[in-house]
Amino acid sequence: MDGNFRIVIAGGGRVGNRVAHILDDRGHDVTVIEQDPDRAEALSDDYVATVIEGDATRPGVLEQADLERADVVAALTSLTGTNLAVCLLVRELAPDTQTVVRTEREPGEEFDRFVDEVIFPERAGARAAVNAIEPDVSALEDVTGTLDILEVHVAEGAPVAGRSLEEVSLPHGSLVVSDAAGDTLAGPETVLHPGESYLVAVEPSVVDEVLNLFRG
16 A cells, blocks of 8 residues: 555544544544444544444444455554454455454564454553653664564663673574664674663563673
8 A cells, every 4th residue: 555545543542542543643534433422423523534323233333334455454442352343344245355453462473364464452552651751762662463662761870881792692582773863773893872762673582681781
C-alpha cells in the first residue's frame, strides 16, 4: 500500500479514538464502527471519521463500512475475542483486506494464521512508564517483537566510558546503532563518551549486562 489508505476501525474507545485521530491527521480516510450510542455520537461530533453505530461482529454492520474498498480493518475494542471475531469476518467478507487485531495479553504466535498484524498496547504503555521512571535509559515504544531499542546514557566511570567500540567487548546480542549525535551509524572507531547517550539494539537476555557496562 502507498499514499492515503481507507481504514476501518472496530471500536471507538480509548485506543480506537486515539488511532482514528492520528490517522485522520495523516490524511487517511477513516471509518469507525462503535456499538455504544453515546460514544458513537461523541466520535461523530469530533469529525475525524465516518461513524457507523453498531456491533462490528455482525456481518451486516461490517458490510456498511464498504469492506471491499478498505485497505485495512483494525479491530481495537478492549475485548480480544470480539476483535478476533471481527478479523475473521473480514477475512470471509473481504479476504484481500489487511487485518489488525488488538489483544489484552502478551501475544504469541497463536493469532498469526488468522490475522495480518497483532498489537498489544499495554507493552507500549509499560515502556512509556519505564521511560518516565528510569532517567538514563529510554526504550522506543513502538518496537515490536522482543528486541529492545534503547537510548542509553554513558555514566562517568562506566566500563565503556571513553573507549571506542573496538576497545570494548559488548555481549553477543547487542549492537550500538548510532553515535551520540544520532547522525551517523556507529563503527569500530566510535567512542562512547561519558555524559552522552547512544542508540543500542539489545536482545532481552543481555539487557542487564549491557546496562551495567554503560552505567558502571
